[in-house]
Amino acid sequence: MNFFTKPRLICRLLLSVIAGVLFLSYMTSSKQERTLLYFQQSDGGIGIEERYLPPLSESEFAVSLVNELLLGPADHRFLRFADPELRLRSCFVRDNALYIDFPAQVLTPDIKAPDFHTVYTLLRKNIAVNCKNIGAVYFYIDGVPAYVKNYHSSTDNKKS
Structure with missing residues (x-):
């Protein structure tokens, strides 16, 4: 029995081509950053979900x-922050501060969601854990500050 038969050589050649293509695609693929996301659980606790996001500037x-x-x-055991169709009015970073402007419908979600103060707290925690250079997070609802200097304020900008 000959070890170097034509079918065996063809199979080995195909396997080495496949292995080479897989190796090259692994080496040239974009790397992902491990990110921990904090969500409220339906039983009231806080849960952590791991995701991999593409590396971007801060x-x-x-x-x-x-x-x-x-x-x-x-994970179905965690609660969403807002309705799935919610779109931010704006979200940007300036001078190491993150500005998030939500539409008013964030206050009255159609789904089971945590109260807005919990959403605010969890968003700040997620930013603090995953974005080390962001020093402050400012929340707005329809262009009106929602939280000022860690004090809750209503949408008409009066302290409650």
Whole structure:
């Protein structure tokens, strides 16, 4: 029995081509950053979900993280922050501060969601853990500050 038969050589050649293509695609593929996302569990606790996001600059990553959080958790035991169709009015980073402007419908979600103060707290926690260069997070609802200097304020900007 000959070890170097024509069918065996063809199989080995195909296997080495496949292995080479897989190796090259692995080496040239974009790397992902491990990100921990915090969501409220339906029983009231806080849960952690692991996701891999593409590496971006710090400001682009912060905006991407907020959008990822608004997509909601993959685990059905966690609560969404807002309705799935909610779109931010604006979200940007300036001078190491993140500015997020929500539409008014964030206050009255159609789904089971935590209260807005919990959403605020979890968004700040997610930004603090995953974006080290972001020093402050400012929340607005329809252009009106929602939280000022860690004090809750209503949508008419009066302290409650």
